Amino acid sequence: MEIATQSMVQNDPVNIASGIRDVEKSALGQSKHVTGSNEEAFLVTFSADDAGNPLNWSTHLKWGVTASVSGMAFIRIMVSTMMAPAITTIASELHMSTPEAFMALSVYLLAAAFGPLVIGPLSEVYGRKVVFHATSVWFLIWNLACGFADEKGVLIAARLLAGLGASAAFSLAYGVLGDVWPPEQRGRSVSLYLLVPLTGAAIGPIAAGFIVEYSTWRWMFWATTILQVVLEALSLLVLSESYAPFLLRKRAEKVRKYTGNQNYYAAIEMREAGRSTAWKLRRSLSRPLRLLAFHPIIQIQAILAGINYGLLYFALASFSSLHVSAYGESVAMSGLHYISICVGEIVGSQLCGPLMDYAYKRMKSHSGDRAVPELRVPILLPGVFFTPIGFLLYGWAAQYRLHWVVVDTGAALLALGMQIFDTTLHAYVMDAYPEHISSASAATQVLRSLLAFAFPLFSDALYKALGYGWGNGMMAFLSIGITLPATGILWRYGATLRARRDSSY
Incomplete structure (x- = not known):
């Protein structure tokens, strides 16, 4: 027996008290027919059409929230890649070696590996909103500090701390989307959420190329800080x-x-009854690592997402320098080629979203309306094959100095494949862990960001040793050699693996 109190609870205390009196009478009446405890009669939950349930919010409000987290993700992703064309200039001015300069680029992603381990669980204790705004201010402060760095140690440290704040975009955003959008609309909502942030990966290097050529590299950080202030102000309203x-x-x-009746409770309060605040925080903060250590599904997804993201940043780190060294372009013009990667990611996300929803609904109806996460798996296959094809085309076109259009086409294809694969994996996580989406996303983010941090560090040495053809060929074989078997495992054994896991709580 369950009484839904959310629908009659409004901000007006009179309405709350009046509504609760009615529910209380109903609960007491029903309890006469129940043997034993009548605790369920006092469970506070959502009714089917409750306007307070985020899943029942108006479409306008849902899109407003989606746009807010999308804008924040845009600026943070843009900052992650914009240093690529400026690496040589920054290294010269701050007396950095090439590995140190790449470290300044990648350390931002190193922070993104560990930040979500704290930020994601905290949002499940204190709510999404307060954690999102707190991390936004933290990111703003340290991104601004990057622009004032006068030595390499300061720049690397400030980038690390900025990355901690930025990492909220990699865990909270998917938690918010999972809160407000049902599974049947997940593909469309995720794809439209990604539309703006994905342009950041290209706009960052493009803008940075012109800033470096016509101004100082410090304006990369100052300009993005100004934009962050504007976006944060707008998000406060939305x-x-x-x-x-x-x-x-x-x-x-x-x-x-308002009723004075202490019997009313939420489900999460019953789980935590008698526990101290320290226990609750310890349990929450350890959740991502427990998921990663003991849940096979999270382990598989972390490996797949990690390989995918590492390969993307492997390509991003060397893309600008390729066009400068091999095609004789200026730093500013070389940054324009990131548009091809941006186009591939945008096309991949916008194709994947509607296709994912369509396939999910069709497969759900064919399986007797059984909504299981494995219905997402078939959409992984286009990404499995597009990514290595793109790597091979990009690598061998660069090796033989074919027209830059061929190189850019290969880069667009690999980005398209990666985006389809990554978007589908995120939807799978959201379906498999509906109550702890942020913690599950944080768990998969660890390996993802660590590999994105590590791969660019050896890209220059690998290309010098093997050339672009065999260097990218190795990345292509690594990609398909891992993603294809893993996709088969998820399809065949995903449900079994999920059934064996403990509760995500």
């Missing part, structure tokens, strides 16, 4: 709390306050 367990906890507290 972003609403969306984490259902947190909302229900707050609702239960209000119900108890």
Whole structure:
């Protein structure tokens, strides 16, 4: 027996008290027919058409929240890649070696590996909204500091700290999307959320190329800080709390306050009854690592996402220098070639979203309306094959100095394949861990960011040793050699592996 109190609880205390009296009478009446405990009669939950349930929010509000997290992700992804064309200039001015300069680029992603391990779980304790704004301010401060760095140690440290704040975009965003959009609309919502951030990976290097050539590299950080201030101000007006367990906890507290009846509770309160605040924080903060250590599905997804992201940054780190050294272009013009990677990612995300929703609904109807995460798996296959094809075309075209259009086409294809694969994997995680999406995303983010940090460090040496043809060929074989068997495992054994896992709590 379950009483839904959310629908009659409004901001007006009179409405709350009046509504609760009705529910309380109903609960007491029903309890006469129940043997034993009548705890379920006081469970605070959402009714089917409850306007307070984030899944029932208006479409305009949902898209406003989606746009808010999308804008924040855009600036943080742009900052992650914009240093690529400026590496030589920064290294010269701050007396950095080539590995140190690449370290300044990659250390941002190193922070993105560990930041979500704290940020994701905290959002499941204190809510998405407050954590999102706190990390935004933190990112703003340290990104600004990068522009004032006068020695290499300061720049690397500031990039690391900025990356910690930026990492919220890699865990909170998918948590928010999972809060407000049902599985049937997940593909479309994720693809439209990605539309703006994915342009950041290309706009960053392009803008940086012109900034470096016509101004100082420091304006890369100052300009993005100004943009961050604007986006944060807008998000304060739009972003609403969306984490259902947190909302229900707050609702239960209000119900108890206005009725004086201490029997009302939210499900999360029952789980944590008698536990100290320190225990709750310890349990939450350890969740991503526990998922990564004991949940096979998370382990597989972390490896797949890690390889995918590492390969992308492997390509990004060397793309500008290729066009400068092999095709004799200026730094500013070389940055324009990142448009091809941006186009590939945008096309991949926009094709993947509608296709994912269509395939999910068709396969769900054919399986007797059984909504399982494995219905996402077939959409991984285009990404499995497009990525190595793109690497081979890009690598051998660069090796034989074919027209730059061929090189850029290869880069677009590999980016398209990676984006299809990555978008589908995120949807799989959201379906498999609906209550702890941020923690699950944080768990998969660890290996993803570590490999994105590591791969660019050896890209220059690998190309010098093997050339672009065999260097990219090795990356292509690595990609398909891991993703193809793993996709088969998820399709054949995914449900079995999920059934064996413990609760994500």
